[in-house]
Amino acid sequence: VIDIGALYSTTGAFTYDPGFTSTASCESAITFIDGDAGILLHRGYPIDQLAEHGDFLEVCYLLLYGELPTKAQKDDFDYRVTRHTMVHEQMSRFFTGFRRDAHPMAVMCGVVGALSAFYHDSTDISDPYQRMVASMRLIAKMPTIAAMAYKYHIGQPFIYPKNDLSFAANFLHMCFAVPCEEYKINPVLARAMERIFILHADHEQNASTSTVRLAGSSGANPFACIAAGIACLWGPAHGGANEAALNMLGEIGHVDHILEFIARAKDKNDPFRLMGFGHRVYKNYDPRAKIMQKTAHEVLGELGIKDDPLLDIAMELEKIALTDSYFIEKKLYPNVDFYSGITLKALGFPTTMFTVLFAVARTVGWIAQWKEMIEDPHQKIGRPRQLYTGATERDYVPIAKR
Ligand code: ACO
Numbered sequence: 001v002i003d004i005g006a007l008y009s010t011t012g013a014f015t016y017d018p019g020f021t022s023t024a025s026c027e028s029a030i031t032f033i034d035g036d037a038g039i040l041l042h043r044g045y046p047i048d049q050l051a052e053h054g055d056f057l058e059v060c061y062l063l064l065y066g067e068l069p070t071k072a073q074k075d076d077f078d079y080r081v082t083r084h085t086m087v088h089e090q091m092s093r094f095f096t097g098f099r100r101d102a103h104p105m106a107v108m109c110g111v112v113g114a115l116s117a118f119y120h121d122s123t124d125i126s127d128p129y130q131r132m133v134a135s136m137r138l139i140a141k142m143p144t145i146a147a148m149a150y151k152y153h154i155g156q157p158f159i160y161p162k163n164d165l166s167f168a169a170n171f172l173h174m175c176f177a178v179p180c181e182e183y184k185i186n187p188v189l190a191r192a193m194e195r196i197f198i199l200h201a202d203h204e205q206n207a208s209t210s211t212v213r214l215a216g217s218s219g220a221n222p223f224a225c226i227a228a229g230i231a232c233l234w235g236p237a238h239g240g241a242n243e244a245a246l247n248m249l250g251e252i253g254h255v256d257h258i259l260e261f262i263a264r265a266k267d268k269n270d271p272f273r274l275m276g277f278g279h280r281v282y283k284n285y286d287p288r289a290k291i292m293q294k295t296a297h298e299v300l301g302e303l304g305i306k307d308d309p310l311l312d313i314a315m316e317l318e319k320i321a322l323t324d325s326y327f328i329e330k331k332l333y334p335n336v337d338f339y340s341g342i343t344l345k346a347l348g349f350p351t352t353m354f355t356v357l358f359a360v361a362r363t364v365g366w367i368a369q370w371k372e373m374i375e376d377p378h379q380k381i382g383r384p385r386q387l388y389t390g391a392t393e394r395d396y397v398p399i400a401k402r
Contacts, residue, residue: 014385021280024205025382026213030063030368031204038284038333042202043067051291056167056197056361057081060139063202063368084140085161085170087148088118095152104149104356105234111145112138113227123221125374134222135367142363143167146356147174153352168194171360176348188302189347192295196343199288199336200358202365208233212366213373217382222370229366230359236275239355239362245276246341246351249310249317258317266326276338277321283331292339299346311342 017023032041040047043062050059054068061069061077069077094111115137116123122134148158151174159174169190177183203209211232215225233239252261264272279286300308318334321327344354373379 016387019280020205020210025210026205026373027376028204028369028372029066030372031202031365033204033281035279035281035283038282038287040203040287047199047287048291051195051198051288054198056194056201059198059201060364063364064135064371080136081140081167082163084137085144085163087141087144091115091118091145092148092158095148095158098152100153100155102153104146104153104352105230105240105359107149107152108145108230108356108359109227109234111149112142112230113224115141116221116223119223123223125216125219125221131222131371131374135371138222138226138367139364142360143171144174146353146360147171149356150175150349150353153350166190166194168197172347186302189299192299192302192343193347195291195295196340196357197361199291199340200361202362202368205369207235207238208362209366209369212370214382216370216373217379219381222367225370226363226366229362233359233362234355239358241275241335242337242341242344242358243351243354245337246310246345246354248275249313249341252313252317254309255313255316258313258320262317262320262324266324274317274321274332276335276341277327278330278332279335282333282335285333286335288336289334289338292336292343293334296339296343296346299343303346305346308342308346310345314339314342 015023030043032044033039042050042059043066045062045068050062054062057078058069058074060081061074091111091114094114095107098107098110119134119137122130122137124130125134144161151158157179159177159179161170162173163170165173165185169185172185172190172193173183205213208229212225212229215228216222220228236244248261252258261272261274264270265274265277296311300306300311318338321332327333341351341354344357345351349357
């Protein structure tokens with residue numbers, strides 16, 4: 001009989017770190033977070049500066065290549081991404097295989113995973129050119145696929161990409177234009193969409209990015225890896241939190257009910273949590289939440305929505321929670337998801353699309369991290385260990401004797 005305890009002593013030492021709260025899984029030069037100070041830098045540039053002055057494809061370039069592009073580099077990059085925005089026409093048939101009421105994230109998992117079947121010329125990850133083409137394809141096609149998922153969901157025909165528009169404007173066009181009707185891009189709303197994409201572009205080794213890295217560490221093709229990231233992002237503790245936060249604000253319903261929900265969040269016998277509050281890394285205000293709050297006001301202002309009850313509830317909830325000893329002691333602050341739901345709803349998206357939009361933006365982060373890993377000469381397949389707690393060795397018993 002194998003002595004499992006003794007086995008541990010012969011297999012070498014390893015750490016037991018559930019949730020990897022204190023384990024660095026890799027080296028990375030892409031994104032820096034100081035959670036205590038509430039700082040987020042991409043390649044050294046503060047997120048607020050990028051969100052204020054940058055455009056999304058400029059941030060994509062920065063994440064992928066480490067520097068902000070020159071004008072010529074930016075033009076070339078924009079051109080390369082833009083020419084990949086279309087998806088194979090056969091891919092549109094994938095959508096019709098899903099029920100109309102399928103969650104668009106379920107559709108995204110399936111359709112993005114299938115991209116590798118369409119683009120055999122960009123699945124050899126040992127070839128830098130193929131890696132680059134796969135990256136461009138994923139960044140470019142994600143908004144198209146996301147918009148197709150949305151259009152299918154609401155029963156409207158697909159709208160093809162319009163490549164003279166910016167990344168964000170094109171996405172709004174594909175989602176909200178209808179055939180035979182002119183659709184005018186509102187520059188304030190397009191800029192807000194751009195900012196939302198920038199804010200979600202990367203966030204170092206979060207659950208979905210770690211999933212992409214883990215999947216990629218086995219040599220899987222990038223399309224499959226991104227599909228794995230989408231699956232992980234779907235959860236309400238991760239990308240699904242903005243949908244959950246908006247649902248929660250709706251459930252609260254009125255500022256008078258806030259205290260009741262705060263009490264529930266503090267009650268250890270109640271599984272309820274304030275969605276959009278708290279973060280594994282930020283023990284201070286999430287810097288993205290501040291920009292998102294400002295963006296929410298800009299969008300509502302532009303649309304002439306003077307009194308949005310959900311925004312009122314959110315702001316009051318934040319005010320109360322930030323002065324409550326439970327939230328202060330546990331360092332629970334609003335995260336990026338707290339205000340993004342309100343903004344996305346005002347832009348016209350149903351809640352089921354929120355996580356999809358997150359996936360569109362995060363694709364570049366996933367790809368940049370995947371690329372960094374593949375290009376690391378010390379890269380190894382990810383293979384965590386475990387603390388075995390099951391039965392010790394025993395003999396098989398025939399079924400008649402059990
Ligand atoms: N409401 C009430 N209490 C909370 C909340 C919350 N939103 N978040 C954490 N806590 C409490 C926990 O109950 C726990 O209390 P305890 O120490 O008495 O047991 C303590 O704070 C620490 O919480 P953990 O879950 O251990 O912290 P962790 O770092 O693992 O979790 C997480 C971070 C998952 C984001 C958590 O704060 C949460 O569930 N928040 C709500 C969901 C959410 O907004 N997710 C979005 C994350 S951001 C993103 O993905 C873009």
